[in-house]
Amino acid sequence: MLSTIIPMKSHKKTKKVVGLNERNIKLIYPNNPKRYYPLADDKVLTKEILHQYDIPCAETYAVIEYNSDIKSAWEQCKTYDALAIKPVRGRGGGGIKILKKDTEGNWTSSGKIVTERQVFQHMAATIMGFYSLGSHDRVLIEECIEPDPFFDKIYPSGVPDFRIITLNQTPLMGMLRMPTDRSDGKANLHQNGVGIGIDMEKGTLTQVYDGTSYYNYHPDSKFVIKNLPIPYWEEIIKISVDTANAFPLNYLGVDIVIDKNKGPQIMEINVRPGLGIQLVNQQGLKETIEKTNHLREK
Amino acid sequence: MNSQTNLKIALILITAMALLSIAFKVKPVFDNYDTFNAQTAFKVNYNYFFKSEDQSTTVKTFIPKSNDRQRISKNKNVSDSTLYFEERALINGNKKAIWNTKKANTYHASNYEFIFEGKEKRYQIPVDFKKQPQVDEKYLMPSKNIQVEDDRISTLATQLAQGTQNDKERIKRLFDHVVSIPSAPIITLTDAVTTLEQNRASCNGKSRLFVALCRNLGYPARIKGGIILENINKRTSHVWAEVLMDTTWVPFDALNNHYAYIPSNYLEIYQGDEFLITHSSGIQFDYAYQIDALNHIPFLKLNSEEIRGLSSVSLWRLVEGNVIPQGALNLLLLLPVGGLLIAFLRNVVGVKTFGVFLPVLIAFSLLHTGFVSGLLLFIGLILLVGLVSYPFDKIGLLYTPKLVISLSIMVGIMILATMIGIRYNITWLTTLTFFPTIILTIAAERFSRATIEDGYKLALDKLFQTLLATTVCYGLLSWQALPSILIIFPECILLIIAMAMLLGRYIGIRWVEFYRFKPLLR
Numbered sequence: 001m002l003s004t005i006i007p008m009k010s011h012k013k014t015k016k017v018v019g020l021n022e023r024n025i026k027l028i029y030p031n032n033p034k035r036y037y038p039l040a041d042d043k044v045l046t047k048e049i050l051h052q053y054d055i056p057c058a059e060t061y062a063v064i065e066y067n068s069d070i071k072s073a074w075e076q077c078k079t080y081d082a083l084a085i086k087p088v089r090g091r092g093g094g095g096i097k098i099l100k101k102d103t104e105g106n107w108t109s110s111g112k113i114v115t116e117r118q119v120f121q122h123m124a125a126t127i128m129g130f131y132s133l134g135s136h137d138r139v140l141i142e143e144c145i146e147p148d149p150f151f152d153k154i155y156p157s158g159v160p161d162f163r164i165i166t167l168n169q170t171p172l173m174g175m176l177r178m179p180t181d182r183s184d185g186k187a188n189l190h191q192n193g194v195g196i197g198i199d200m201e202k203g204t205l206t207q208v209y210d211g212t213s214y215y216n217y218h219p220d221s222k223f224v225i226k227n228l229p230i231p232y233w234e235e236i237i238k239i240s241v242d243t244a245n246a247f248p249l250n251y252l253g254v255d256i257v258i259d260k261n262k263g264p265q266i267m268e269i270n271v272r273p274g275l276g277i278q279l280v281n282q283q284g285l286k287e288t289i290e291k292t293n294h295l296r297e298k
Numbered sequence: 299m300n301s302q303t304n305l306k307i308a309l310i311l312i313t314a315m316a317l318l319s320i321a322f323k324v325k326p327v328f329d330n331y332d333t334f335n336a337q338t339a340f341k342v343n344y345n346y347f348f349k350s351e352d353q354s355t356t357v358k359t360f361i362p363k364s365n366d367r368q369r370i371s372k373n374k375n376v377s378d379s380t381l382y383f384e385e386r387a388l389i390n391g392n393k394k395a396i397w398n399t400k401k402a403n404t405y406h407a408s409n410y411e412f413i414f415e416g417k418e419k420r421y422q423i424p425v426d427f428k429k430q431p432q433v434d435e436k437y438l439m440p441s442k443n444i445q446v447e448d449d450r451i452s453t454l455a456t457q458l459a460q461g462t463q464n465d466k467e468r469i470k471r472l473f474d475h476v477v478s479i480p481s482a483p484i485i486t487l488t489d490a491v492t493t494l495e496q497n498r499a500s501c502n503g504k505s506r507l508f509v510a511l512c513r514n515l516g517y518p519a520r521i522k523g524g525i526i527l528e529n530i531n532k533r534t535s536h537v538w539a540e541v542l543m544d545t546t547w548v549p550f551d552a553l554n555n556h557y558a559y560i561p562s563n564y565l566e567i568y569q570g571d572e573f574l575i576t577h578s579s580g581i582q583f584d585y586a587y588q589i590d591a592l593n594h595i596p597f598l599k600l601n602s603e604e605i606r607g608l609s610s611v612s613l614w615r616l617v618e619g620n621v622i623p624q625g626a627l628n629l630l631l632l633l634p635v636g637g638l639l640i641a642f643l644r645n646v647v648g649v650k651t652f653g654v655f656l657p658v659l660i661a662f663s664l665l666h667t668g669f670v671s672g673l674l675l676f677i678g679l680i681l682l683v684g685l686v687s688y689p690f691d692k693i694g695l696l697y698t699p700k701l702v703i704s705l706s707i708m709v710g711i712m713i714l715a716t717m718i719g720i721r722y723n724i725t726w727l728t729t730l731t732f733f734p735t736i737i738l739t740i741a742a743e744r745f746s747r748a749t750i751e752d753g754y755k756l757a758l759d760k761l762f763q764t765l766l767a768t769t770v771c772y773g774l775l776s777w778q779a780l781p782s783i784l785i786i787f788p789e790c791i792l793l794i795i796a797m798a799m800l801l802g803r804y805i806g807i808r809w810v811e812f813y814r815f816k817p818l819l820r
Contacts, residue, residue, distance in 0.1 A: 017815045019807035021645055026805060094751065129697065190752075214817070279817060 016284025023275060023285075027167070031250035032271045039247055040271045043088050043140050050266055053246040055239055057266045058259075063088070064139040070123050073141065074116070082144035085123065087131040089138075093188060095131030097122055098144055110185070145265065148258040150231045154178060154223050158185035162198075162236060162256040165273055165285070166244040171237055172288050174198040175280045176205060176230070181220045194218065195280035196225060203233030209280045236264045243269060305799070313796045316789035323609045323786065332599040334369055336415035337562040337778070340527045343588035344410040348581050350399050357397045357577040360523065360568035361385065361410060367419045368566055373412035381408055392568045413592070414527060414565050421548045421558040425464045428544050430518070437518035437542065441571060443489035444506050444521075446513040450494055455514040468515060469541060476508045476552040504552040505539045506571070518542035521571040522549065527563040529591035535574050536564075593617050593624075595782045605786070613785045628781040629662055634794045635780070636661065636771050641801050643767050648808030651764040652741040652748075659734045661771035667729035669772060673765065675730060676738075680761065683708050683742035684749065691750055704746075705739040 018027070039045050050057045061083060062073040077083055087095040099107045099119065106113045123139045131137065151160050158179030165172045176196040177187035187193040189211065197206040205225040208215040216226040230236070240254045243266055253273025258264050278285055346357055364370045375383045375395065382398045397408045440446035458471045480498050488503030490510035499507070505521055512519035519541045526536050538551035549560040560566075567574065577583050593602055593614075605614050613631075616622060622630070636658030643649040651657055664672040687704045695703070712730045719727025741764070748757035774780070784790055812819065 017807060017811075017818050019805075019811045019815075020648075021808060022805035025803065279815060282818060284818060 016287040017278055018275060018285040020275065027251045027285075028272060031167070032252075033248065036248045037271055040249060040252070040269045041089055043086060043090075043268055044138065046266075046269055049246050050243065053242060055242050055246060055266055056262060056264065058084070058145060059143040061141040061143065062139075064123060064127065064141070067124055067127055070120055070139075073139075074119070077141050080143070082146075084142050084144045085119070085126075086140045086142070087126045087137050088140050089132040089135065090126075091132070093186065093191075095122075095126055100144065145257045145267075146260040148231060148260050148263075150258065151178070153221075154218050154225060155180065155221050158183070158187060159257060160187050161267055162258075163273065163277060164236070164240040164254045164256065165277060166240055166252045166254060167289065167292075168250050169241055169244040170292055171200060171240050171244075172292060173277055173281055173283070173285065174200055175277050178218065180210070180218075189274075189276050189280075195276065197281040198230065200237075203230050203237075204228060205230065206281070209282075214282070232258055232264050239264055239266060309796050309799055312792050316792040316796070319609075319611050319789045320787050323612075326608055327598065327786065330599045330604075332597055334415065334417075335596045335779075336369065336417055336594065337596060338414075338416050338527070339592040339594040340414045340416075340529075340563070340565075341590045341592055342412055342414055342525070342527065342565065344395075344408075345586045345588055346397070346408045346575075346583070347405070347585070348408075348577065348583040349405050350402055351578065351581050352402045353578070354398060354400050355578045355581055357408065357575070357583070359395050359410070359575045360572070361393050361395045362412070362414070362524070362565055362567045363393055365566065367417045367560065367562075369415040371413045371415070373410070375408070375410050377408035378406055380404065381406055383408075390570060392570070392572075415594070416527075416562045416564065418562040419549075419560050421543075421546065423466050423469065423548065423558050424543060425466045427465045427517070427542075430542065430545070433518045433542065437520050438513050438516065440510075440513070443487065443571060444510045444513070445489065445491050446510050448491050448510075450491060451507075451510050451514050454494060455511045458511070459515055465517070465543075469512070469517070470557075472508060472511045472515075473550055473552060473557055476504050476511070477555050479504060479507075479552075481553055501551075501553040502537050505537045508539045508550060508552050509571075512539075512541050520547070520569055522566060522569050523572065523574055524567040525565045525587060525589075526561075527565050527589050527591075529589065531586055531588050533586055535567075535587075538564075540569070595786065597779055597782065598786075608786065611788065613788050617785060627785075631781055631784040631788075631791075632662065632775055633658060634791055635784070636775060638794050638798055638801075639771055639774055640767060641798060643770065645801055645804060646806070646808060648810030649763045649767050650760050651767045652744045652760060653737060653764075656737050656741050657764060657767040657771045658775075659737055660768045661775050663732045663734065664768070664772050665775060666732040667726070669776075671726040672729065672732075673768070675726070676733065676768075677761070677765070679708070679711065679730070679733065679738060680742045680745055682711060683739065684746035687743060687746045688749070691746055701739065701743055704743045705736065708735055708739045708742065 039049060044060075044063055047057055047060060061077045061080065064070055064073045082098070082100045085097040085099065090096065097109055097119075099109055099114070102108050102113070107116070107119065108114065125131075126137055126139045129135045129137045145159055147159055154160075155178050160176060160178040162174060162176050164174045175198055177189065177193050178196060179185050179187050179193050183192040189195050192211075194208050194210045196208050198204070199206050205228045208218055208225060210219055217224045236256055236258075240256065243254050244250075244252055247269065249269075249271055251271075251273075253270035255267040255270065256264050257267050275285070344359060344361075346359075348355070348357060361373070362368065362370050375385075377383060377397060380399055380401045384396045384398070386394045386396060388394060395410050397406075399406060438446075440448075445451055454475075455472070458475055459468050462468045462471060479493065481504075482498040482500060484498070484500045484503065488499050488506070490503075490506040493499040493503035493507040509519040509521055519539055521537055522540050523535060523537045525532075525534075536553075538549055538553070538556070540547040540549050542548075548558050550557060551560075575585060595605060598605060600608070602614075602618060605612070606618065608614075613627070616627065617624065633655070637655060640651065640654060640657055644651065644654075660676055664676075666672075667675065683704055686707050687700065690700050690703055712733070712735065715727045715730045718724065719730075745757055745761060748760055807815070
């Protein structure tokens with residue numbers, strides 16, 4: 001009834017694009033029961049389930065729940081050369097710190113030397129819930145992903161990741177998110193990263209979208225990505241389907257990275273995946289869902 | 299599917315019931331539609347008590363007439379039978395009530411009552427006034443207490459008029475000067491020169507000085523007398539001034555700083571420098587004005603009982619019972635309407651706001667503070683508190699204690715600003731406390747967090763969208779008939795629920811998404 005509020009002409013055209021209202025009502029509410037949200041929002045819980053199903057993900061070095069445990073956990077972890085410190089219930093990449101040892105054995109983060117004291121402060125702030133909207137949180141220390149050399153030619157710094165949307169355990173749409181000169185190592189679209197569309201059947205990259213225009217190449221390196229085959233594509237699809245099967249959540253955004261040594265790894269899963277992926281692939285989700293259903297019937 | 303069908307049936311039933319109930323009232327409401335649309339209504343009683351002397355005793359008073367901004371109705375005289383009563387229209391446009399008795403040495407009570415319905419009126423002042431060929435001389439001439447030609451008046455008038463370009467500027471200068479004279483509760487008559495000399499005056503002194511200054515510069519002006527109506531019994535009447543501009547008499551109240559404006563509760567009774575009451579000399583005399591605010595619906599020609607009789611489904615009894623103060627009742631009724639509007643803006647248009655009901659409550663506060671100054675105050679408060687809490691965000695305090703700090707800062711700023719406002723007589727600063735503090739604090743807190751999480755650009759963008767939603771809300775809430783409509787048609791609340799249910803299942807694309815997904819829609 002209310003659709004009459006919207007001009008009818010454009011209404012027809014929008015049929016294929018899913019907006020926030022429709023995503024919530026048609027995709028999230030019926031497919032993702034609220035009581036299972038913590039499985040996705042809590043990275044430790046997510047990893048526990050992934051381990052149960054032998055789905056590859058970054059190795060956990062330590063989980064810190066109390067301030068008093070910071071020091072002992074750190075003693076354990078400081079033997080590694082690189083690590084990622086994350087808030088267990090963080091949102092949108094806030095509070096993630098990547099630490100690497102330089103040649104002299106100092107810890108560095110984003111190229112700057114950090115003291116142990118600064119690291120402890122960051123962990124204490126995380127535990128106080130500084131990155132997780134007021135609630136008490138935990139610190140997750142895990143292995144640091146080294147991106148596959150495949151990405152170096154496209155854009156050599158930061159950690160690029162894949163986002164695969166699954167509905168009823170079927171991969172619908174995917175994109176590769178890559179950092180740019182303006183995104184400070186972040187691959188997120190909101191933070192000036194670019195999205196690269198994926199041809200799901202062929203497993204190739206299609207086009208780059210930077211929020212305003214489309215290119216055949218990465219805007220900074222000018223490296224042409226059109227029709228570039230994605231390494232480990234079969235495996236990426238397999239672990240996204242496995243992940244979707246492992247969780248009682250039927251509409252998911254699965255985030256995957258490719259590690260230099262270990263291949264595709266699940267980074268995290270998202271119960272409210274964004275809609276920008278439609279723009280990156282220049283395709284409406286509804287159209288994709290229709291096609292997928294069609295294929296299934298065949 | 300089953301629950302959906304049930305939902306649909308429930309929705310249709312609710313809507314049908316509400317509409318049916320509304321339909322029953324629509325006709326009588328339209329039949330009694332009142333184009334006058336009064337903002338205030340009062341029942342006024344002149345009560346006079348006197349003891350007659352040996353000779354014939356007379357008490358006279360001016361009584362009001364209807365005009366384009368006040369309506370006088372149901373006027374009647376209730377007095378003891380020994381009094382002879384007469385209403386008389388005078389040539390100068392005033393109207394008098396006269397009580398007379400020949401019966402000596404007796405106590406009398408006379409009473410004149412009427413219903414007043416009034417509207418505020420604001421006047422546009424032309425830059426230069428057209429010269430009127432036939433202006434009554436008396437509006438330019440000096441009188442006993444309005445010493446137009448006195449040297450001191452002339453000097454001041456000339457001095458004030460210096461450097462002005464047009465009539466409008468001159469009038470403004472004169473008015474501002476008289477307003478700036480300190481007010482004093484002087485009951486006795488103060489003439490224009492005395493006001494000037496002692497530089498303190500009440501309404502009558504200030505009005506006379508203003509009239510004298512106007513007349514001195516050749517602008518026809520006169521004294522206007524009446525009562526400021528409030529829901530109390532009082533003995534004070536009020537006078538202000540009027541200046542003839544082209545063909546209109548424009549009101550100026552130099553005591554209460556109403557420039558070319560008359561509030562809705564000003565009862566106009568007479569014009570000219572007269573006394574409201576006159577009586578035979580030497581008699582014992584006392585008086586009081588008994589004033590009662592009346593509950594009324596601006597757009598209905600009905601009195602309280604008639605409105606009650608309109609339908610059993612209305613909130614009129616609540617209004618009559620005075621259980622809830624009118625302001626609180628209005629807020630209560632307007633909240634769902636505003637909420638629905640915000641839901642529409644968020645889910646159909648796609649506007650992002652800090653908090654769901656913040657725009658509604660702010661818009662409601664703006665009704666008290668005035669739109670522009672209120673909006674600026676609101677922005678100022680949010681930015682200020684957001685900035686002040688920024689260092690606390692940086693320290694990394696826990697959420698709730700941080701909120702307490704923000705709240706304390708907010709309260710501190712509000713109190714401080716109000717105190718400064720009172721101290722230096724800055725009216726707009728004193729209106730700060732109208733804002734819903736806690737909600738404002740949460741919004742400021744969200745704003746400061748947004749500056750950290752999304753950058754100040756996105757945070758400002760969201761603040762701007764919040765203001766946009768607030769403005770739209772203000773547009774709706776400032777529609778004065780709205781609370782009255784909801785009082786007569788409380789079924790609207792049911793319709794709001796039905797509409798909210800529809801909105802809740804709305805899966806169409808938000809309007810801002812047309813822009814976001816433009817590359818896909820082409």
